[in-house]
Amino acid sequence: MAQLTPEKFKVIGFSQEEANRIDRPTISYWQDAWRRLKKNPVAMVSLVVLGLLVVLVIIGPYIRGYDYIAMNVVDKNKGSSAQYWFGTDNLGRDLFSRIWVGARASILIAIVATILKLVVGTLYGAAMAHFGGWVDDVLMRIIEVINSVPYLLVTILIMMVLGNNLFALLIALSITAWCNTARQTRGMIKQLKESEYVYAAEVLGAKPSRIILKHYIPNMLSILILDASTAIPQFIFTEAGLSFLGIGLKAPAISLGVLISQGQQTMDFYPAQLFYPCAVLCIIVMAFNLLGDGLRDALDPRLRQ
Structure with a gap:
């Protein structure tokens, strides 16, 4: 019987060198996460929608050329038309411009509150996990005390003391939100603390602040991104509910x-004044939530192939 050798086979469509390759290009964790995110059509559509919303909150108030503050009682309570795309409110102000100004404020409040939540929660949780012992016990008891107080009661007290302004609202939104981030950070760093590179940094005399900023946080970026993607829509919805x-x-x-x-007060006769801001709120929250789901799947190392 004739012996089969590679020379007797002809490779079609590839060179012999390419056909013999069994490896694939090495890609980083973030490149692989982006590759898997692009394969999720729902997440990519949500990303495009969020991009369009960002553009609209920036230029939306100026598209129609109407002042969103100036009142025009002659055109009050107008319905949707070529002149007023979303109609006008009970004082004659263009609702299209006002909605995008309101969306800009809501998104900015949510982003700032999320940054405060991540910064405070990450540093607090890192301190608990890194130092451990009595420091961990004391800081954990503080979190338990804060979580034991009803969130709505804390919010009402803060708004009563500081007034109904942007600063007070940011404090009210962030006062307890960082606790969950701190717990999550503590659990992650408890695992990272046993790593060899952390032990080497401690042996070399690195300060705790350097270990936290240079070793712990970079290895937690995926978790922090997921936390931010879920916190932003929660803050937007909470701000809308409180207002x-x-x-x-x-x-x-x-x-x-x-x-x-304001739209709820006139919904019986002019439902469009309630429908349009509700629709924009739902689209923003849904887009963030769907993108967050896609990021969770893309950043999960257990799903890497």
Whole structure:
């Protein structure tokens, strides 16, 4: 029987060198995460929608050329038309421009509150896990005390003391939100603390602050990104709910919650004044949530192939 050798086979479509290769190009963790995110159509559509929303909150108030503050009682309570795309409110102000100004305020509040949540929670949790012992016990008891107080009660007290302004709202949103981030950070760093590179840094005399900033946090970026992607829509929805109930921002300040509250007062006769800000709020929150789901799948190292 004739012996089969590689020379007797002809490779079609590839060179012999390419056909014999069984490896694939080495890609980084973040490149692989982006590759898997692009394969998720729902996440990519949400990313495109969020990009369009960002553009609209920047240039939206100026597209129609109407002043979103100036009142025009002659055109009050107008419906959707070529002149006023979303109609006007009960004082004749262009609702299209006001909605994008309100969306800008709501998104900025959510982003700032998320940054405060991540910074405070990460540093607090890192301190608990790195030092351990009695420091960990004391700091954990503080978190338990904060979490034991009802969130809505804390929010009402803060807004009563500091007033219905942007600074007070940011404090109210962030006062307890960082606790979950601190718990999550503590658990992650408890695992990272046993790593050889952390032990080597301690032996070389690195300060705790350097170990936290140079070793712990870079290895937690994926977790922090996921935390941010879920925190932003939560803060947007919470701000809208507080302003709707009259606890958060109040007119003349403009946010989606304030516009929904004003639209609720006229919904029986002019439902469009409630529908449009609610629709924009739902689209923003849904897009962030769907993108967060896609990021969770893309950043999970257990799903790498």
